[in-house]
Amino acid sequence: xxxxxxxxxxxxxxxxxxxxxxxxxxxxxxxxxxxxxxxxxxxxxxxxxxxxxxxxxxxxxxxxxxxxxxxxxxxx
Amino acid sequence: xxxxxxxxxxxxxxxxxxxxxxxxxxxxxxxxxxxxxxxxxxxxxxxxxxxxxxxxxxxxxxxxxxxxxxxxxxxxxxxxxxxxxxxxxxxxxxxxxxxxxxxxxxxxxxxxxxxxxxxxxxxxxxxxxxxxxxxxxxxxxxxxxxxxxxxxxxxxxxxxxxxxxxxxxxxxxxxxxxxxxxxxxxxxxxxxxxxxxxxxxxxxxxxxxxxxxxxxxxxxxxxxxxxxxxxxxxxxxxxxxxxxxxxxxxxxxxxxxxxxxxxxx
Numbered sequence: 001x002x003x004x005x006x007x008x009x010x011x012x013x014x015x016x017x018x019x020x021x022x023x024x025x026x027x028x029x030x031x032x033x034x035x036x037x038x039x040x041x042x043x044x045x046x047x048x049x050x051x052x053x054x055x056x057x058x059x060x061x062x063x064x065x066x067x068x069x070x071x072x073x074x075x076x
Numbered sequence: 077x078x079x080x081x082x083x084x085x086x087x088x089x090x091x092x093x094x095x096x097x098x099x100x101x102x103x104x105x106x107x108x109x110x111x112x113x114x115x116x117x118x119x120x121x122x123x124x125x126x127x128x129x130x131x132x133x134x135x136x137x138x139x140x141x142x143x144x145x146x147x148x149x150x151x152x153x154x155x156x157x158x159x160x161x162x163x164x165x166x167x168x169x170x171x172x173x174x175x176x177x178x179x180x181x182x183x184x185x186x187x188x189x190x191x192x193x194x195x196x197x198x199x200x201x202x203x204x205x206x207x208x209x210x211x212x213x214x215x216x217x218x219x220x221x222x223x224x225x226x227x228x229x230x231x232x233x234x235x236x237x238x239x240x241x242x243x244x245x246x247x248x249x250x251x252x253x254x255x256x257x258x259x260x261x262x263x264x265x266x267x268x269x270x271x272x273x274x275x276x277x278x279x280x281x282x283x284x285x286x287x288x289x290x291x292x293x294x295x296x297x298x299x300x301x302x303x304x305x306x307x308x309x310x311x312x313x314x315x316x317x318x319x320x321x322x323x324x325x326x327x328x329x330x331x332x333x334x335x336x337x338x339x340x341x
Contacts, residue, residue, distance in 0.1 A: 046160075049327065052323070053324075056324045056328060066272055
């Protein structure tokens, strides 16, 4: 028995791989936004908008991974 | 894995992309084929239109009831998206577009957790793509109108304040990111979020139905209850995601328009 065998297409595990980078990115973005809001609570509205934008941009990579899995994964 | 432990029940079918391509109900074979996703989209469009027609039928200076709710939502888009990003004057100019985008996307997202509908209208590429194309046309049009065709392209492709040789690398990247990646990611962000959210809900509720009623294995019943509870938890999470995706799409549309209106210095 082969324990570490991945059969079929690499797209099967693609989303897992694609989620690593955006995961780190979203963590950094919201962490830094938290820090900034703690320093200057009066700017928190503006900071929240910027934070959501940053999250949206880095999240797009993860979503691309998900879509690619459906598009190229086939039945593997 | 689960199917092997079934005794007498039908095999477990995990949800797949086929979920989003149900049987055609009307006009099969024509470009106007109507299936469940299409019906949900039409229904939610009508719901949004009727809601605002009823709420704003005879607006009072001091709002009451439904008008109050409608004004609260409209104010949210105006204050926190249009005026925050675009400023007072330009915000007013693009407010109709942003409001339409927000409410259409939100309504079509929310249908994913409404009982009996249970399918986000944005979970198939058509609607997100059309909205992204509209946004793409609008921000390019706004940029060309504000700056002129030549300067608009020059500002986007050759941003000032960079040493000349860097343009060899910078210009293709800017071309790709502004004119290709922007609409594509707008489409995929909305589509991917709604699609994955629906799949997660189907997975949890389908699994609990299978484990509670389809098989007679007593050991799997508690897992089925747990799965049902997780289904409800993720329904709440979906509500957050649905609102957030409508907000993000509209916010990004506003940001792109704002970026096109002002030349970089």
